[in-house]
Amino acid sequence: MSEHERDNRSESALHRFLCRLTTFQLVRACRMKHSYPLLGILLLAVTCTLALPVINATVIYPAYTKIMVGTFEDFARQLAMHTLPASITNTKLTHDVLNTKHFLADIYRLEVNFGLLEVKVLSPEGFTLYATNPDDLNTLDTDPALTDLMAKGHMYSRLVENESLSPQGETATTSAVYAYVPLMRDDTYLGAFEIVFDVTGPKQQLDRFNTYATYGIILICTCLVGIVLLLLYMESSRALAQQQAQAIRTDVEQITRHDIKTPLLGALNGITYLENYTKLDQDQMDMLYHMREAVNTGMDLINRSLDLYKMETGRYQYDPKELDILAVCRRVLADLSGLALDMGVSMRATLSGNLLKRKDTLIIAAEETLCYAILSNLIKNALEASDKDERISIAMTANGNFTISIHNPRPVPESIRDTFFEKFASAGKRTGTGLGTYSARLMVKVMGGDISMDSSDDNGTTITVNLPIQPRT
Incomplete structure (x- = not known):
């Protein structure tokens, strides 16, 4: 080769x-929610590209042709009435009636002045009394249906195209309108005029207009299809870039989870060694204690991140145990009270409409770490979204399921309402990562519950979590 x-x-x-x-x-873009309007425009453009030329050829063009023929039909009626002498207007047409010099002269001027191809005068029986072509004189019309139509007083016209050879040997097409004008006296048929117009010029103009219109429609619709395809391609490229970025971010998270635990374990071993094999004063012991707490917090965060990864991949083993969910809620409120105080935001927790008390208990089957993480994330988000002197409400009920509704007076930005529970969806918070609501949704799903968000400019934002009191099998 x-x-x-x-x-x-x-x-x-x-x-x-x-x-x-x-x-x-493009297929991936077609599956995206935000591509539906573009797909509608694309479908409309393709439909128009296919349908409009057909409609133009089968409906619009014949309609214009009919209008043109009808115009010449009206003109033929006016010419016939103008040419026919007033003395014979109500007389049955025969050879004797028409055999006058004035009538023949008027017919000749009619043919010359208006460029008519042919003029015929027909008797009520269908015989040709006068014809531009002498060979047609005294011939009988062979179309009885046409004779019957005119006998009822109806005008008739038709477009005829004839091909002929020019002196140079080229084929020339001539278009003509044949117009039949009946003459009536009351309901009596007196005869008819057949007037033939040369409409080659107007017909060619109409054909050119139809051709330009068809090509114009196809060009416009094709451009529209191209624009929509370009927009779909751009959207699909953006979606693909987001997916690639998400894949990279996931890989980095997994590497970080794995690699960061090693130095933390080393730090814990070092703290343990210092505590057990060195002499320390009280201040140093306190310092080591806080260092251990910080390292343990970091380890907990990494382990929780690993749990979230298992939830994402469907490999998390949920192990519910009986716990007091109200005690968990009180612990979350206590842990976040400092943040609420710093922000100037108050918190109000209720159980079935009454203020939550220390003695209130509610036993459910769940994992305490998951419950704490869910409540902590959602209440912390509500605090961070609130302004000074505002209040967030935590309303809890137990009726078959444990339901908790967390309300804050601020609406969720419209830009993220549709993606509120998706990964990295965040707006308006300087330090927000967009993982709080995402992880809450994952954990609620693992526990067999459901979570929803309702937000409006007038009513603020309410996040509702429903958890089964007993684990669902």
Whole structure:
């Protein structure tokens, strides 16, 4: 195989790959919620591209042709009434009636002045009394249906196209309108005029207009299809970039979870060694205690992050045990009281409409760490979203399920309402990561519950969590 052939084969393979990639991206974009309007426009554009030329050819163009023929039909009626002498207007047409010099002269002027191809005068029986072409004189109309139609006083016209050879041997097409004008006296049929107009020029103009209109429609719709496809491609590229960034971020998280535990374990071993094998005064012991607490907190965060990863991948083993959920709630409120005080925000917790008391208890089957994390994340988010002197409400009820509703007076920004529980969805918080509500949704799902958010400018934001009192099997 030559080098040129290998290059061609490589380029062909690359082209097929890019085509498959583009198609794949467009398909992925079609599945995105925000692409539905673009898909609607694309479908409309494709439909218009296919349908409008057909409609133009089958409906619009015939309608314009009918209007043109009707215009010449009205003109033929006016010419017939103008040409026919007043003395014979109400007389049955025969050879004797028409055999006058004035009538023949008027017919001739009619043909010359208006460029008519042919004029015929027909008797009520269908015989040709006068014709531009002498060969047609005294011939009988062979279309009885047309004779019957005119006998009822109805005008009739039709467009006829004839092909002929020019002196140069080229084929020329001539368009003509045949208009039949009946003459009536009351309900009596007196005869008819057949007037033939040369409409080659108007017909060619109409054909050009139809051609330009068809090409224009196809061009506009094709451009619209191209624009929509470009927008879909851009959206699919953006979605693919987000997915790639998400994959990279997930990989980094896994590496970080794994690698950061090693130095933390080393720090814990060092603290243990200092506590057991060195002489320390009270201040040093207190310092080591706080260092151990900080390292343990870091380890807990890493372990919780690992748990979230297992939840994302469906490998988390949920192990519910009986616990007092109200005690967990009181502990969360106590832990966040300092933050609330610093922010100037008050918290009010109720159970079935009454203020939560220290003696209140409610036993459910769940994991305490998950319950604490859910309540802590959601209440902390509500605090951070509130302004000074505002209050957040924590309302709890137990009726088959344990339900807790956390309300703050501030609405969620419209830009993230649809993605509120998605990963890294955050707005308006300088230190927000967008993981609090995401992890809460994961943990609630693992526990067999559900979580929802309702937000409006008038009523603020309420997040409602429903947890089963007994684990669902």
